Amino acid sequence: MHRRLVPPMVEGDHTFATVTDKISDVTLKKRTPFGWFIGFGISFMVAQLLLFTVVWLLINGIGIWGNNHPVMWAFDIINFVWWIGIGHAGTLISAILLLLNQKWRTSINRFAEAMTLFAVACAAMFPLLHTGRPWLAAYWLFPYPNTMGIWPQFRSPLIWDVFAVSTYATVSALFWYVGLIPDFATLRDRAKNKAFKFVYAILSWGWRGSARHWHRYELAYLILAGLSTPLVLSVHSIVSFDFAVSQLPGWHATIFPPYFVAGAIFAGFAMVLILCIPLRHWYNMKDFITDTHLVNMGKVMLATGLIVVYGYAMEGFFGWYSAAEYEWFMIHNRVWTGPYWWAYWLLLLCNGLSIQLLWFKRFRESEFWLFLISVVVSIGMWLERFVIIVTSLNRDFLPSSWAMYSPRVFDWTMFIGTIGFFFTLLFLFVRFVPIISIFEVRTLLPQANVHGHQQDFEENVNEVEYTYDRTDPPNPEPAK
Amino acid sequence: MDTHNERTGRSLYGLLAEFDSATELVDAARAVRDAGYTRTDAFSPFPLHEIDEALGIKRSILPYLCFGGGIIGLLSGIGLQYFVHVIDYPIIVGGRPHFSLPAFIPPSYELTILLAAFTAVFGMLFLNGLPSPYHPVFNVPRFALATREKFFLLIQADDANFDYERTKGFMQGLNPQEVFDVEE
Numbered sequence: 001m002h003r004r005l006v007p008p009m010v011e012g013d014h015t016f017a018t019v020t021d022k023i024s025d026v027t028l029k030k031r032t033p034f035g036w037f038i039g040f041g042i043s044f045m046v047a048q049l050l051l052f053t054v055v056w057l058l059i060n061g062i063g064i065w066g067n068n069h070p071v072m073w074a075f076d077i078i079n080f081v082w083w084i085g086i087g088h089a090g091t092l093i094s095a096i097l098l099l100l101n102q103k104w105r106t107s108i109n110r111f112a113e114a115m116t117l118f119a120v121a122c123a124a125m126f127p128l129l130h131t132g133r134p135w136l137a138a139y140w141l142f143p144y145p146n147t148m149g150i151w152p153q154f155r156s157p158l159i160w161d162v163f164a165v166s167t168y169a170t171v172s173a174l175f176w177y178v179g180l181i182p183d184f185a186t187l188r189d190r191a192k193n194k195a196f197k198f199v200y201a202i203l204s205w206g207w208r209g210s211a212r213h214w215h216r217y218e219l220a221y222l223i224l225a226g227l228s229t230p231l232v233l234s235v236h237s238i239v240s241f242d243f244a245v246s247q248l249p250g251w252h253a254t255i256f257p258p259y260f261v262a263g264a265i266f267a268g269f270a271m272v273l274i275l276c277i278p279l280r281h282w283y284n285m286k287d288f289i290t291d292t293h294l295v296n297m298g299k300v301m302l303a304t305g306l307i308v309v310y311g312y313a314m315e316g317f318f319g320w321y322s323a324a325e326y327e328w329f330m331i332h333n334r335v336w337t338g339p340y341w342w343a344y345w346l347l348l349l350c351n352g353l354s355i356q357l358l359w360f361k362r363f364r365e366s367e368f369w370l371f372l373i374s375v376v377v378s379i380g381m382w383l384e385r386f387v388i389i390v391t392s393l394n395r396d397f398l399p400s401s402w403a404m405y406s407p408r409v410f411d412w413t414m415f416i417g418t419i420g421f422f423f424t425l426l427f428l429f430v431r432f433v434p435i436i437s438i439f440e441v442r443t444l445l446p447q448a449n450v451h452g453h454q455q456d457f458e459e460n461v462n463e464v465e466y467t468y469d470r471t472d473p474p475n476p477e478p479a480k
Numbered sequence: 481m482d483t484h485n486e487r488t489g490r491s492l493y494g495l496l497a498e499f500d501s502a503t504e505l506v507d508a509a510r511a512v513r514d515a516g517y518t519r520t521d522a523f524s525p526f527p528l529h530e531i532d533e534a535l536g537i538k539r540s541i542l543p544y545l546c547f548g549g550g551i552i553g554l555l556s557g558i559g560l561q562y563f564v565h566v567i568d569y570p571i572i573v574g575g576r577p578h579f580s581l582p583a584f585i586p587p588s589y590e591l592t593i594l595l596a597a598f599t600a601v602f603g604m605l606f607l608n609g610l611p612s613p614y615h616p617v618f619n620v621p622r623f624a625l626a627t628r629e630k631f632f633l634l635i636q637a638d639d640a641n642f643d644y645e646r647t648k649g650f651m652q653g654l655n656p657q658e659v660f661d662v663e664e
Contacts, residue, residue, distance in 0.1 A: 016525055016629035143560060151564040155573055160586035167590040171597045178601055182627070186525075189624040205611035208618070209626045211509075211522040211531045213608045216540045218527050220604035223546050224597055231593045238586055442526040450506045450530045 010107075010444050011287045019288075019445065023438045024183075024190055026283055032431060035282060040431075043423035050417025053410050054129060062132045064410040071393045071405035076130040078385040079415050081239055082267070083123035083422075084165065085260075085381060087172070088232055089268020090116025094175060095228035098221075104296055106440040107288040111279065111429070112272050113176040118425040119271075120169045122418040127161070129414075157241040164238040171231055175224050178217075181207050182439040236264045243388065249330040250392030253318055259311030266304040266351075267381035269297050270374040275426070277371045279435065288436050291365060298364040301377065305355040308384075312348065326397065334391045339404060343387050350380025490663040493616035494519075494636040495648055496623070497656035502528055505631035508654040509534035512635060515650060519639035523617070523632040542603050549599030550592045557588030620660045634662065 010019070057064055067074045090112040097105035131137035139146045140153070141162050152159045184204035191197040207213070240260035243251035273294065280289040319331035334344050354376045357363040364370070395402045429435070442448060499505045502524065509522050513536055522531050531537070561584040565571075570578045605611070617623050617634060626632050633656070635647055651659045 020525075020628045143564060149569070151569050153573065154561045154565060154587060155576060155580055155583040157586075160590075163587040163590040167594045170594060174597055174601045178604075182526075186627040189627045201613060205605065206613045206615065207610065207627075208615055208623075209523045209525060210608075211524065211528070211535055212537055213610070214524065214527040215532055215537050216542055216604045216607050219540055219542045220600045223543060223600040227593050227597050227600070231590075234586070234589060234593075241586070439526045448502060448526060448528075450502050450528065 010441060011290050014287065014445060015447060016442050016445065019441050020186060020190075020438055022287070023285075023434050023436050023441070024187055026430075027187060027432060027434055028191055028193075028196070033282065036427060036431060040424065040427040043420050043427055046420025047417060047424045048420070049413040050125075050421050053414040053417055054125075056410065057129060057414075058133075062130060064408070065414075066406055066408040066411050068403055068405060070396050070401050070403060071390055073130075073389055073393065074405055075407055075411040075415060076126040077242070078382065078389055079418065080123050080126040081260075081385045082382050083119045083126075083418065084168075084239060085236065085264035085267040086271045086378075087116040087119035087123065087168075087268065088236060088261070088264035089272050090114070090119075091168075091172060091175075091228050091232040092265050092268065093272070094179070095225040095232065098225045099229060103444060104293050106444060107285075107436050108272065108276060108293060108297075109440075110176075110179065110433075110437045111275065111426075111435050112268075113172065113179070114426065114429045114433070115268075115271060115275060116172050117169070117176060118422050118429075120165065120172065121425070122422050124165060124169065125418065126414075157238065157245045160238045161242055164235045168231060168235045171224070171228055175228060178221060178224065179437055179440075180433065181205060182209065182217075183434045183437060185209065186438055187434065233261055236261045248392055248396070249319075249324070249326045250315075250334065250388065253315060255311055255314045255318070259308065259314070262304045262307035262311065263381060263384065266301060266308055267378060269301045269304070270377040270381070273297055273301070273370055273374040274378065277367050277374075279430070283430075283435065285436065288441055294367065294370055295364050298358050298370055298373075301374075302355055302358040305351060305358075305377070309352045312352070329395075330392060333395050334387060338391055338395060340387065340391045340394070343383055344391070347380055347383040347387055350376050350383060354380070492637045492644070493662040493664045494634050494639075494642075495644075495651055496617060496620055496660045496662050497633045497651045497654060498622060498625075498658050498660070499631040499633065499656050502530075502631060504655070505633060506530045506534050508633050508656065511654055512633065512651075516641050517635050517639050517647075519636035519642075521634045521636075523623070523626040523634070525627055525629060525631075540607060542600065542607060545603045546596045546599045549603075550596035553592040553595030554588055556595075557591035558584060561587060616662050616664050619663055622658070622660065630657075 014022075053064075065075065067076070090109075093105050093112040094109040098109075128134045128137070131141075138144070139148065139150065141159070143152050152162075181204055184200050185207035188197055188200040188204050191200055237257035237260065240256035244253060244256040246252060276289055277294070280286050316331055316335070319327045322328070332338070335341060354373050357369065357373060362369075363373070390405050394405050497508065499508060505522055505524060506528065509520070509531055512520055513534060518536075520535055522528075522535055524531065562579060565580070565584075566578045572578070576583070617626075617632070622630070623632065633651075633654075635642065635651065637644075641647075648659055
């Protein structure tokens, strides 16, 4: 028989039909689990914190936050970078791993992309609301002919950021939706409920699985992957330009773009693990999200985490090697003489030390440890942004302008509120959209091979004469 | 070519054969092409690479459209920034020239990707003729399984070689599960 060169990506005895039914039944047939209502309810309540904060903010202005002079960018930009970084794993999984022909991406790309969309939605809120009156900020964010006759400043990294993030959100949404079209067609054909059938029929655009359509579909999907790859790398590079293009010690460093991109992927994979470990349990999806998937994600986390640690080392090295007084002071201030030294060491503990466990198979293969390390890494990546932003700003060039920063209650409610908002959207997604790409999982089954050729696989796979036995019962006679 | 169905009074769109496996579908598609049929189509629950060659599907022009979309995005990005910073509101910032190309790269780059991506998605849907909520093949009840597990092969009635009896006989010779009449 077909010798397997790689571990199986789908476990258990599955056929096209069982794969389809198992994944689509979560949306169509099974009663919504009680736990879903609890999870959704809690998330939705937490999201109300966001609503309340935003309303209060629009009434009172950003004075309700703890931002001060010199720390004028605080939680807004910390949380913005944190959320947008989390989004990056989704695009990495859906685009870069597709181009690299990594089959294991198939069963996690759908919800990783959903995670991207929701994380970008949370991220975008922070800079927009930081303008205080977002509807008045439109003219310097977007180039449109306005009555004042003025335009955005295209030489500013903040405008690059607007273009990068809005393009990223749009292209991620397109990518996600294109992947969903054939699965919506499956749901349309399987739905019994009239209303569901109607909605899924609209969403599927009348998809019928024609060979000509598939041909163009695959081309479009591949092109989107090819476009998303440079896009995702550019987005976090441009986010890092917000810092690196300025003249501030602690921000003005050439290592920032690659170091930020690696950090984004690191944080994103941590979030994917946080989401998919409970998900595969609750929805019994271990056949599709196998232990191999978790191990691979652990490896990606280790690799990107080490790049991030290298970034920390380089920041210190640059501070010393530059022989610039302010650079060296910044490192001192950040690591041991400043008031936020504890944040730096906590960050090293979370991002540097904790991931060393992943060198060992025992920890990589344990769901518990992977989940724990992922949570620790998420906290660590948040601290990283806190350290970069607050410790660089709070003691700037003139000691007379130094000031301490501490967040106020509305900083926290806004941040926690976005977490609630994120999970609210995720719970809705899990309920109404297939959480795993059904048509792509079908291609992973051995039955998908024509004459024993795996779809899109290396040529050195043993070629065997294709034989089949028709075990399915013949079609019933059509009713006259 | 009389393709009218006397019983239902509806005209015939084509004949649809159902298969159980991808291999059977590809083999049948080869046979159909060898028999000289050109107005054909295959339906599968997932993309099959072999079917393109078996049915003689030509490579789509989509990649060229995307390239064009990307170029338009790039030019409009640079053009927009040139217009804003050189023509409409020239102002010196940080001692840089009005046309500061390096600083204009990131927005142009993002617009390139944005327009190319739009072209890829909407170009694909347009070339596929989607959305099309109605298609004659949906009239075959078993066709709902095309998005689940079954494979279908269609020969349209407007094919030059189509003859109801002969084509139906030919399709039954391909060893399908069943052959259906598809009505408009």
